[in-house]
Amino acid sequence: MSSEAGTIKLFFREAIARAVREEMAGDERVIVLGQDVGAFGGSYKEFLGLYDQFGAARVRDTPVAEAAMVGLGVGAAAAGYRPLVSITYMDFLMLGLDALVNYAAKARFKTGGQVTAPVVVKTTAGAKGQGVAHSQCLEAWLMGVPGLVVVAPSDAADAYGLMKSALRHDGPVVFVDHKRLFPTAGEVPLAETFGPIGQAAIRRPGEHATIATHGHMVRIAAQAAERLARDGVSCEIVDLRTLAPLDVATVAASAARTGALVTLEEGQLTCGVGAEVAFRVRESVGAVRVARVGALAAPISSNPVLEAAALPDAARVIDAVRRVLG
Amino acid sequence: MSSEAGTIKLFFREAIARAVREEMAGDERVIVLGQDVGAFGGSYKEFLGLYDQFGAARVRDTPVAEAAMVGLGVGAAAAGYRPLVSITYMDFLMLGLDALVNYAAKARFKTGGQVTAPVVVKTTAGAKGQGVAHSQCLEAWLMGVPGLVVVAPSDAADAYGLMKSALRHDGPVVFVDHKRLFPTAGEVPLAETFGPIGQAAIRRPGEHATIATHGHMVRIAAQAAERLARDGVSCEIVDLRTLAPLDVATVAASAARTGALVTLEEGQLTCGVGAEVAFRVRESVGAVRVARVGALAAPISSNPVLEAAALPDAARVIDAVRRVLG
């Protein structure tokens, strides 16, 4: 059952299913739209059981039509519902950006508050052997869209808590998970809890350098910190958890203490999460040594050798930390 | 005719038309696809005359179907042609991102060099009274896509030279212009010239602060520099001209001289052009005071009062320069 008191060990995918189940049970307006989310239970079983419990009217398999899927969710949201739209991989979210960015993100503003679109677009980022068009991390695009909230949990507890909060938020939320997180397990509170939107978390305290990252990369940061610790280098890991709004205060406070910041993301560095975090931290704490780590500037191949070569790993993070520590 | 020797005064839109005309005349593989690009000559008359000269087979009016427009251009490019696809406003490019980002940008890589897609996607960014879904600047999204070249001319000469180079480039290029630039005029060389891709230009030399910007904002920077000059503050204006690849060297050298950098863009600041320029410059010149200027973090209304309030203007640039000069 549980290793710690008051918690239960759940797989990341189970934590998502639990959050959606609780919200669907408590609020009729919550519905799920997506490809193979019904009896199949989702590509990563993250919706398992919802169809049996809530039925075909509230858990809807859709055609392969991402533009309409997002549009339907946004439209139903603007009409008073709270749909969760599952876009299997973030690469395919491009097909639905018009409804998400041109409509949902602007609905509240352009109607002077008459309309809000509380839709949650859940999508899976990251590379795991599926190639150039099934591996991208586009969080940075969404961070720059006023009106969108973007959350990116790194463990089961946050997958649960942030999904709960996302489904209660009164505007569009993009919930970004990762292929490599679904099979990971973690302790989740037995009691109903809500993850704080806009609040980063310090996953590991440290003195010499701050590593600011999110999602699956938090695990890579932990590996790097472990190895650096053996050499007496102590890293503080800040899990951003929410990318929009960004909790600069927590990262800045940490960087101010350590004096060194390494940003880590799986996606592209150019105009990426790290560039933004670095800028905002420097604005608020002035002189701090900074380095950023991300994917190589190339498409991500499904080839095992090339994928591994392109993605950030502990070794690269360690190099970056040593660089900023000069 | 001409104010300077060897040049001719052309409107920005005429400079684009001239470049496309010359390339179409010299290379049968160059074709134009877009809405109302034929007899109508384009929304801003930037294609005027091409239809009469080259005919309906090479200058094709398309339906309102941005996804297919980009896909057709990319497919024809991969099959050996050099299409220019006109996407009226950059907001609508979202509808065509799948073909551009998931296919064109990766075609060369994923085929190991067997296929390249020399397509030019020309699109118009920026706000000019047309509202929340017709005003966006999404250059930063594209800068982070490996495989894409992004150019953004600020005057007629570069509109001509960079369009020429874009149509000769052996991969996908996004040519970003701006609603407010079409009616501006400038001196363009009479002789055939090619704008250097990946090379920024110093538009105004200065000693105290560097302003790095692109497109229409170069004109705003010039206004700010003029006014600051009256107070004895001398600004160097670097026109990035190409956003991918980014000419960091020129900006860094300038910032190293002046010791202060202000980035200016019309789009959103978060994960924007300025965040990237600032990071890369700091990487290469170390300590430099930096500030960034961009739109307010909100959708851009067509409302004259609210649009003006949201967009960067000379006053804000002046404040930023004074801020970095402490």
Place this chain on the structure above:
Amino acid sequence: MDPLATLKSMLLIRRFEAALDARPDRGFQLYSSGAEAVAVGVCAALRPGDQLLSSGRSIGPALARGIDPRLVMAELLGKATGPAGGKGGRGHLAKPDQGFFGAHAVVAGNLNIAAGAALAAQLDGRGRMVACIFGDGAAGAGALHETLNIAALWTLPLLLVCDNNGLSVSTPREAALAPARLSDLAAPFGVPAASLDGTDVEAVRDQAAEFAAQARAGGGPAFLECRSERFFSHSTATRETRSAAAMRGVLERCPIRRCAAKLQAAGQLDAAGLAGLEAEAEARVADALAFADASPYPDPAEALSDVV
């Protein structure tokens, strides 16, 4: 809705746009004149709880849906007293609490949004339905295909109304769309469709009413093509591409004159009565302008409100 009411509604749209167009401060606008019968006919088939969505060409739809001309004028002129406080403006008019879910300036961008609103109406189970007016140009967009397919699969209470004025900016419908009739696009999905003269307000109203009744009864979506005219150039910023001769033919097909003539022939209206209705429309428009003129622009600080 009685015949005189539909005529009144069409007259209001026509006069409203003429007055707005005469304003030097009107900015960028898209007009519905020539297609009044489409919006008015469709709205005659809608009930208070229903929702209407439209393309950026939304003055006709908004007024036909019964939104106070004062509010519409204020919004279009960027005044703080508009339903969106002047933030939406042209192309984004909205008053959902009165059944106008809103316009959207992205061509075909409102189709799947409308399907989502129809899904909400279906889940509500109160017999409400949704109508979405879009142009012929939008019929070339994949959004129509995805929306028709899902609306048919899920029997959504959705009426798709194609206001076919034969043009997308300068591009003739024949050069942009392969189908012989745009209503044919519904057939593969088993969605009932009709194609009719969009200058005949009664024909539009009757067909829309039939489809609306089907939708309310759980019969699912329908597709209504209305062949209308565009009396102005595409927008106030777009040059006219049609010849003077062609324009004469276009202006011939006036839905208002057609409606008035029919009522006069039927003895339901005489010259004096028509003059009275025109004067009434003029008065409402003058009042709307006065209201807008008396209204302030929004505070610049509003540029940052209602964002998240």
Place this chain on the structure above:
Amino acid sequence: MDPLATLKSMLLIRRFEAALDARPDRGFQLYSSGAEAVAVGVCAALRPGDQLLSSGRSIGPALARGIDPRLVMAELLGKATGPAGGKGGRGHLAKPDQGFFGAHAVVAGNLNIAAGAALAAQLDGRGRMVACIFGDGAAGAGALHETLNIAALWTLPLLLVCDNNGLSVSTPREAALAPARLSDLAAPFGVPAASLDGTDVEAVRDQAAEFAAQARAGGGPAFLECRSERFFSHSTATRETRSAAAMRGVLERCPIRRCAAKLQAAGQLDAAGLAGLEAEAEARVADALAFADASPYPDPAEALSDVV
């Protein structure tokens, strides 16, 4: 292409996939077994200068187009000797110089790319055409609508082949697509269409040949729906959702057995002859595996080559 050649080609695909699937290092794969007749029948109608595009389910199309199994195996196993140096891999196979323009793993993502290639073929004016194989799931995407419309308007030499195996991952075609027959989607655009049994390689070949001839003659696009089967689960990473009983029915509809039986009935093939062809296929696959095994993985530095 003679009947024995089509049978050989189908056998090669079947044995190739069986051998690949048996490899612990095969990674994520999508198989064509059950739909061999679709790719082989279509390719029998193509000429050297033509181009074939496919969905991510591309082993059948690549081999049917005549790409050397050694190259295909090397690419799928991530070896540097693959046509893309191992960079493309599953879902992105390509060998354009041999008429396989390429696979694309984005559902429906290859449709408008294929139309672009067809536009190039039309502009070349050398009687070449383009075929694009996509799944039933892709028929729900707006890309099909936009592509059909433009291909029809511009009479592009494009053959759209829907490999309808009745499933999109776990979702039955009936639950995802409203049309009674997917080929009906072509009708509104005036695009000729046919719907046939995709396990009958001769039927596919003959209809594809007719449509290809039309396209070459300037007759424009066509739509060919082939009702096939999926013998494996959606992918090597996807759990099977069909019952054992259902699978028995699925495996009944084997295009290879059907073709072999027909040839035997016609006296063009005997048991020994069939065994010989099977052995030949086995041998080619074994050779392909040996080639791939003897090939190196790409140098990690390749991760940064061929980008811009």
